[in-house]
Amino acid sequence: MVGYAFMGAAHSQAWRTVNRVYDLPARARMALICGRDTAKVADAADRLGWDAHTTDWRDLINRDDIDVVDICTPGDSHAEIALAALAAGKHVLCEKPLANTVAEARAMTAAADVARATGVRSMCGFNYRRVPAVTMMRQMVADGRLGVIRHVRAVYLQDWIVDPQFPLVWRLQKDRAGSGALGDIGAHIIDLTQFVTGQRISGVSAVTETFVKERPLPAESSGLAASVDGHAAPTGPVTVDDAAVFVARLDGGALATYEASRFATGRKNALRVEINGSLGTVVFDLERLNELEFYDATRPAVEQGFNRILVTEGEHPYMSAWWPPGHIIGYEHSFTHEMRDFIEAVANGVDPTPSFADALQVQLVLDAVTRSAELGSSWTEVAPALTAAAV
Numbered sequence: 001m002v003g004y005a006f007m008g009a010a011h012s013q014a015w016r017t018v019n020r021v022y023d024l025p026a027r028a029r030m031a032l033i034c035g036r037d038t039a040k041v042a043d044a045a046d047r048l049g050w051d052a053h054t055t056d057w058r059d060l061i062n063r064d065d066i067d068v069v070d071i072c073t074p075g076d077s078h079a080e081i082a083l084a085a086l087a088a089g090k091h092v093l094c095e096k097p098l099a100n101t102v103a104e105a106r107a108m109t110a111a112a113d114v115a116r117a118t119g120v121r122s123m124c125g126f127n128y129r130r131v132p133a134v135t136m137m138r139q140m141v142a143d144g145r146l147g148v149i150r151h152v153r154a155v156y157l158q159d160w161i162v163d164p165q166f167p168l169v170w171r172l173q174k175d176r177a178g179s180g181a182l183g184d185i186g187a188h189i190i191d192l193t194q195f196v197t198g199q200r201i202s203g204v205s206a207v208t209e210t211f212v213k214e215r216p217l218p219a220e221s222s223g224l225a226a227s228v229d230g231h232a233a234p235t236g237p238v239t240v241d242d243a244a245v246f247v248a249r250l251d252g253g254a255l256a257t258y259e260a261s262r263f264a265t266g267r268k269n270a271l272r273v274e275i276n277g278s279l280g281t282v283v284f285d286l287e288r289l290n291e292l293e294f295y296d297a298t299r300p301a302v303e304q305g306f307n308r309i310l311v312t313e314g315e316h317p318y319m320s321a322w323w324p325p326g327h328i329i330g331y332e333h334s335f336t337h338e339m340r341d342f343i344e345a346v347a348n349g350v351d352p353t354p355s356f357a358d359a360l361q362v363q364l365v366l367d368a369v370t371r372s373a374e375l376g377s378s379w380t381e382v383a384p385a386l387t388a389a390a391v
């Protein structure tokens, strides 16, 4: 694994847990973790349960006993690490968004296509697909329970940078993160809604905004605390969007709206999706992730209404290995499910999803949103996802 902070911890927990919960054809051994600071990565290895640590990710590539490279770093290093790992025959799990640019995502997808021919697998970490209620939504749509999908309404709202004194961390720098709320949390609702509906976004009209354009440099990069001797800390420009809002058409005929913001005061991690079809509506709210709301318009009129489905039965996706019905699961379980599916796919010699090609398609939507916003919200088609290999 490369990176040991937020996603590093979440993935480590999943790698630790997955073989204890699920009966799988292969076992994960947590061999080597990489970070840039020797003392910190040593501490992380100990805390998160890794056998060894290094400060150079190339050590993962060079070791013959390592089969899988799990990339949990900011987007500016995804492409370099993934390309090297695939070339060395390592299976790759890469966090989302796949890359910082479409060009990088295309190169990664092409490399994944080449590697696949020799049995090397790759997957992008859109973990919310594997919340059981989300997987179930997809099944309901596929089973025709919603009929023809007319509307998709998706928001992903946070508020952690409302304070203008919040420092200029990597997520607020375009060269490190690619984009702001759009790529960080907007990417999740783009992938989730396309996954659930089976439809792809074909075109968008967007607005984006950077509400706070200058922020204090983080203490570790400026070497200064927030203020020194009464002088304000040095500042730098915010080079990404704070919020992105767009309307979209899906290729199956649905109209969709998307909102991704880090300025939704009071909203901590509010991912909500509502899908309206000709036969019903389904609603998901990440802050109540064990539940789905379902309105079944095929019921007799006198019985119609929104029902709450508690998605904790053994028959529900992923749930048979967990607890008895009603004993709820949480955020981290989505990563355990991700590792389960990844290990199964690798061990059984099949391609896991979402593939790098799927993640490239999300990247193309991000790019269309950015271009539309730059062009005064003009209607912008999503470019075709032809990979270099396919071309």
Ligand SMILES: NC(=O)c1ccc[n+]([C@@H]2O[C@H](COP(=O)([O-])OP(=O)(O)OC[C@H]3O[C@@H](n4cnc5c(N)ncnc54)[C@H](O)[C@@H]3O)[C@@H](O)[C@H]2O)c1
Binding pocket: 002, 003, 004, 005, 006, 007, 008, 034, 035, 036, 057, 072, 073, 074, 075, 077, 095, 096, 097, 125, 126, 127, 184
């Ligand atoms: N799936 C999700 O729900 C989810 C949630 C948060 C973040 N992410 C994604 O995960 C990735 C990491 O985000 P995070 O929140 O964990 O960030 P973070 O800042 O918490 O951690 C980043 C880690 O990468 C390390 N790192 C950075 N550059 C490195 C390099 N060149 N070599 C080795 N280590 C390096 C840092 O030291 C740190 O350990 C991003 O792509 C982000 O978009 C996904």
